[in-house]
Amino acid sequence: MQETETQELFGEWFDRHLQEELKKTDFPLEEWIHTGKATKEWPDKESIDWWTTHGPAMLQRFAEWRKAKGWPIWVTPDGQRAIELEYKVPWIEDKAFYGFIDRIYVHPYTGELIVVDIKSGSSYPNERQLGEYACAIEEEYGVRPRWGMYLMLRRDPEKQVMVDLSEERFSVEYLKRESQEIQKGIDNQVFFTVPSSLCNTCTVAKHCVEGKK
Structure with missing residues (x-):
């Protein structure tokens, strides 16, 4: 994929999704909160201008990684290609974890499945999600x-590590039990602070011990 092609493709995608998000909210664009850190070059943090400048490079990294790996997309037994694959996990009574899996590939030599979650942020997420x-x-x-x-598209994709999902901490039994314990805490209004970059946009941060730091 050529650089100009990447810029055009990202620009079209970004504009389309931005308009879709604007239709979902009453907040005007100028009141949206920018995440990231303010720098001399980007005092408004990761604004729309930041994304239109850096986004194409992330898309290019993904395209180059995809071409270099050559892993085929997995096709589910019911015929779905595993791209943005919807899932529901009913681990808690009357509730279910719901979401979409970005990609599932097949290793060409071993036949093993590889779950890939594409991230444009700077922080490495908790590996529990992969499990x-x-x-x-x-x-x-x-x-x-x-x-x-x-x-992680802000880094060199070739230097990123694979997580072994056969470990016990990722098993159905372990994660199901952990999820049920978390739900018990929610039902009893027991909430532990988990400081992260999201604290900057949290609406109750001023009432939180960690948020005041």
């Missing part, structure tokens, strides 16, 4: 992805 994806596929289709990875 949840693997459990969802295991429970829905009876086959379990062996590997998972966060494809």
Whole structure:
């Protein structure tokens, strides 16, 4: 993919999704909160201008990584290509974890499934999410992805590590039990602080011990 092609493709995608998000809210664009850190070059943090400048490079990294790997997309037993694959995990009574898995690939030599979550942010997420994806596929289709990875597009994709999803901490039994314990805490209004970059946009941060730091 050529640089000009990447810029055009990202620009079209970004504008389309920006307009879709604007239709969902009453907040005018100028009141949206920018995440990230303010710098001398980008005092408004990660604004629309920041994304239109840096976004094409992230798309280019993904295209180059995809071409270099050459991994085929997995096709589910019911015929779905595993791109933005919808899932539901009913681990808690009357509730279910719901979401979409960015990509599931097939290793061309071993046949093992690889869950890939594409990330444009700067912080490395908790690996639990990859385990949840693997459990969802295991429970829905009876086959379990062996590997998972966060494809962090701000970094060199080739230097990112694979996570072994066969570890016990990612098993259905472990994550189901953990999820049920979390729900018990919610039902009893027990909330532990988990400081992260999201604290900057949290509406109750001023009432939180961690948020005041």
